[in-house]
Amino acid sequence: MVKVKEYMTKTVDVVTPNNTAGEVIDLIKKTTHDTFPVIEDNKLIGIISVHDIFDVEKSEKIENLMTKREKMIITRPDAPVRDVGRIMFRTGFSKLPVVNDNNELVGIITNTDVIRSQIEKTTPLKLNKIVKTYENLGYKIRVDEGIIPIDKLKPTQSKIYADELCGREYELKMGLAEPIIVIKTKATKDKYILIDGHHRSVACYMSNIPTLNAYVIMVDTNNKLGIEKTAEKQGLKSLKDVKVIDEDKNDSSDIYKLNSKLEHQR
Known part of the structure; x- marks a missing residue:
């Protein structure tokens, strides 16, 4: 509830x-x-x-x-x-x-x-669905909660939307942001694979907020997961690789400014 x-x-x-x-x-x-x-x-x-x-x-x-x-x-x-x-x-x-x-x-x-x-799906429901998916693949799973450095996130989503990004920036300012969901394996070393919360993470990154609360799904494997391999093929190494778009105005100057800010952040 x-x-x-x-x-x-x-x-x-x-x-x-x-x-x-x-x-x-x-x-x-x-x-x-x-x-x-x-x-x-x-x-x-x-x-x-x-x-x-x-x-x-x-x-x-x-x-x-x-x-x-x-x-x-x-x-x-x-x-x-x-x-x-x-x-x-x-x-x-x-x-x-x-x-x-x-x-x-x-x-x-x-x-x-x-x-x-x-109108929003609650994070616990998403978390349980993700955990069940990897358990069904035969992995041993442990879920922790913690504070994750933004610069240690490896995104798995290549684009986000400008209108939702603005909403997430407001939530951060008002202290409303829900925890993101990340995966940690032995293969990721000090990095975290971002599964859910790309808009929140990019909003945090652009606002110079260094950390976010997160559910950390610990997957017991020495190998790279398929989702991480797919992200790497798309050139996704950090949050600055995620593009901000507008569904109706892909060439908007405001969207260009958002991407430029993200590119030069820090």
């Missing part, structure tokens, strides 16, 4: 009860958000929206305008996303604060996140 913590935004813009309506207006202009949790001593004590500060003095304190915690609808990191979606549908709220058992804010989930959770 997909949980809130898998899709919530972990980096949240917040205000304090001592902030003023004018300061919230400035924050709205800066972030383009219209709602902010109100925090005091790391605890969630309320929420303030653009509607609460409409037609009030800019000097008015947020503590006098906010909806207080006891009147709020919140959710938990382990809550099913499906249940959160039903709450949003019934109440009309577009976002809910996510708090832990100590009432500390750990994230925020929006209706867009809920929709995204329903």
Whole structure:
């Protein structure tokens, strides 16, 4: 079951009860958000929206305008996303604060996140499918989780799409990126064969983020796998060999710029 913590935004813009309506207006202009949790001593004590500060003095304190915690609808990191979606549908709220058992804010989930959770395949399902495939080929498999250096990835996909790349860059900035899936064998030495997560990896590479969380499938073999041999035949040695394309505008200057940035990165 997909949980809130898998899709919530972990980096949240917040205000304090001592902030003023004018300061919230400035924050709205800066972030383009219209709602902010109100925090005091790391605890969630309320929420303030653009509607609460409409037609009030800019000097008015947020503590006098906010909806207080006891009147709020919140959710938990382990809550099913499906249940959160039903709450949003019934109440009309577009976002809910996510708090832990100590009432500390750990994230925020929006209706867009809920929709995204329903249209994306979850990484665990992909992981299990890949593991079963190699087990059926007779390999002994072990799955670990770890942090993988981006410059140690060997891609197996020759192209990615610009629109999805932009989405993955946004997810990285917001702390939403799911783990990638890689394969490690004795033959790969210090490299990792990238199986799933090419858009995330390239977005990470272009953003100068050195590492990504990963599921590491350890395959007990001294030989190169077929997928690695195929990638090498395509000239795929590192992430800079992956081309960024647009399905409708292959000659777009913006796509050229993306490829140029990728080529000269680092």
